[in-house]
Amino acid sequence: xxxxxxxxxxxxxxxxxxxxxxxxxxxxxxxxxxxxxxxxxxxxxxxxxxxxxxxxxxxxxxxxxxxxxxxxxxxxxxxxxxxxxxxxxxxxxxxxxxxxxxxxxxxxxxxxxxxxxxxxxxxxxxxxxxxxxxxxxxxxxxxxxxxxxxxxxxxxxxxxxxx
Numbered sequence: 389x390x391x392x393x394x395x396x397x398x399x400x401x402x403x404x405x406x407x408x409x410x411x412x413x414x415x416x417x418x419x420x421x422x423x424x425x426x427x428x429x430x431x432x433x434x435x436x437x438x439x440x441x442x443x444x445x446x447x448x449x450x451x452x453x454x455x456x457x458x459x460x461x462x463x464x465x466x467x468x469x470x471x472x473x474x475x476x477x478x479x480x481x482x483x484x485x486x487x488x489x490x491x492x493x494x495x496x497x498x499x500x501x502x503x504x505x506x507x508x509x510x511x512x513x514x515x516x517x518x519x520x521x522x523x524x525x526x527x528x529x530x531x532x533x534x535x536x537x538x539x540x541x542x543x544x545x546x547x548x549x550x551x
Contacts, residue, residue: 392526398415423518423546425458428460435460437536441539452550495508514529526542528541
């Protein structure tokens with residue numbers, strides 16, 4: 389897994405905008421802090437709860453000059469349907485091939501192995517705070533898909549970066 393002080397790898401993922409699918413990169417969002425939230429799968433209860441909670445607090449992130457991008461391995465069309473159904477107002481990015489989850493070191497080898505599922509590459513629930521110049525300033529990841537990141541710690545790091 390990537391650690392604090394490392395340069396965050398750039399990525400080129402697909403998001404669904406008003407005019408259809410388009411690419412989104414980390415580099416085009418730098419110049420401000422970026423919060424990357426990796427979630428295992430759309431339409432699951434914990435992922436929905438997490439992203440709806442962040443949506444409800446998005447003005448706090450904006451007041452700290454931060455951009456929040458949520459990444460999952462779902463297609464951008466599934467992500468869009470999920471966002472519409474649940475009222476998620478974050479930028480959702482599709483890591484359909486799981487390349488970014490692997491590059492960030494947070495991909496499961498086998499997701500939910502106790503159920504004999506072999507969905508390798510699914511991202512662990514993780515959070516990265518990346519400063520305006522692209523350096524990772526905060527990392528949190530869990531093997532437990534039910535454990536959400538500590539958003540108070542994330543906001544504290546953003547306050548620190550703003551000052």
